[in-house]
Amino acid sequence: MQPRSLVADMTPYEPGKPIEEVQREFGLTEVFKLASNENPLGPSPKALEAIRLALPDLHRYPDGSATLLRHDLAAFHKLAPGQILVGNGSDEILQLVALAYLEAGDRTLTARCTFSEYDFCSRLLNAPCDTVPLKQWTYDLDAMFHAIKSSTKVIFISNPNNPTGTYVSHDDLKRFLAQVPQHILVVLDEAYAEFVRASDYPRSLQLLQQHPNLLVLRTFSKIYGLAGLRVGYGMGHEELIRILHKVRQPFNVNSLAQIAARAALQDQEHVSRTRRCISDQMPLLDNGLRQVGCQTVPSQANFIFASTPVAGRFVFQQLLRHGVIIRPMDGFGEPKAIRVTISSLIELGRLLGLLPAIFGKS
Numbered sequence: 001m002q003p004r005s006l007v008a009d010m011t012p013y014e015p016g017k018p019i020e021e022v023q024r025e026f027g028l029t030e031v032f033k034l035a036s037n038e039n040p041l042g043p044s045p046k047a048l049e050a051i052r053l054a055l056p057d058l059h060r061y062p063d064g065s066a067t068l069l070r071h072d073l074a075a076f077h078k079l080a081p082g083q084i085l086v087g088n089g090s091d092e093i094l095q096l097v098a099l100a101y102l103e104a105g106d107r108t109l110t111a112r113c114t115f116s117e118y119d120f121c122s123r124l125l126n127a128p129c130d131t132v133p134l135k136q137w138t139y140d141l142d143a144m145f146h147a148i149k150s151s152t153k154v155i156f157i158s159n160p161n162n163p164t165g166t167y168v169s170h171d172d173l174k175r176f177l178a179q180v181p182q183h184i185l186v187v188l189d190e191a192y193a194e195f196v197r198a199s200d201y202p203r204s205l206q207l208l209q210q211h212p213n214l215l216v217l218r219t220f221s222k223i224y225g226l227a228g229l230r231v232g233y234g235m236g237h238e239e240l241i242r243i244l245h246k247v248r249q250p251f252n253v254n255s256l257a258q259i260a261a262r263a264a265l266q267d268q269e270h271v272s273r274t275r276r277c278i279s280d281q282m283p284l285l286d287n288g289l290r291q292v293g294c295q296t297v298p299s300q301a302n303f304i305f306a307s308t309p310v311a312g313r314f315v316f317q318q319l320l321r322h323g324v325i326i327r328p329m330d331g332f333g334e335p336k337a338i339r340v341t342i343s344s345l346i347e348l349g350r351l352l353g354l355l356p357a358i359f360g361k362s
């Protein structure tokens, strides 16, 4: 059997290494994962309780339109329910964008060192993804504007950027959107928005009114701590959302995910606690990385990107043996860099205790 030729050439997505695999491989009982930007405090207790109460109804199909969750999100963001699409993670929404908007011969555009799913979902539809280098580890919107081709159909912006944690400001984004032709869809992926402290971070929902070609993505996987359930959502003009609904599976978001997301959204105390935990621990990780000779990039997200004097994969492998999983950045085109998720004091303490020996500073 022969797969489509472009599928034959693809390499599968490399996720953060699972804890169970490292436990088995190295015979360890305690393994800390600082590789996938998950919430160190876990899910909201209110979400867990909501799931427990919903278990007896698992024989029912979920609400295919995620009606209640969409209404809650609409109220939360002061939008109309018709402006919201819920997906099986924001990953799914990226694929829906590709399915709905890309044909062979179209092109997409993003940054060179960014979330790999933009390139993946484009190539899946036979639409090459053009990339523009980051400028000081940040999306260079001017260069991206100049890289637009007549065949460019979708632009992906990760803000803050995974993996560097940098952001583009409200004014810069607004200027960019004013320049981009209206027939190009701009996907603004704000997976880490709730962690941002910068006061000039885009108020992106205010821009939806003037820009029917803007789709803003958020997720319950990061600050809401529900990565295992897979819930993300997109916000945009009703016509854009209506088109995306056409290409999704009828029951794309499972019932426990919908119920847990509703409860998590109400638990803004858990969100605040998580935000505080991340901002409290960030200086500890930043200083620890600098002390062993790494150059860190100021982050607005729940992870830190650092240039390393040695290969990032070497650091990754050394830490792995001691039960700490981080992310080497070679897959992102940066072989001498790592990305570390900001976690609890105990987990970061373990990491920081191991670094001096790995970097020859002990």
Ligand SMILES: Cc1ncc(COP(=O)(O)O)c(C=O)c1O
Pocket (backbone or CB within 6 Å): 036, 037, 088, 089, 090, 091, 092, 115, 158, 161, 162, 189, 191, 218, 219, 220, 221, 227, 230, 231, 232
């Ligand atoms: C920038 C960015 N967008 C989207 C996602 C995917 O999120 P989800 O779990 O909602 O599919 C991630 C996950 O790491 C991410 O970093």
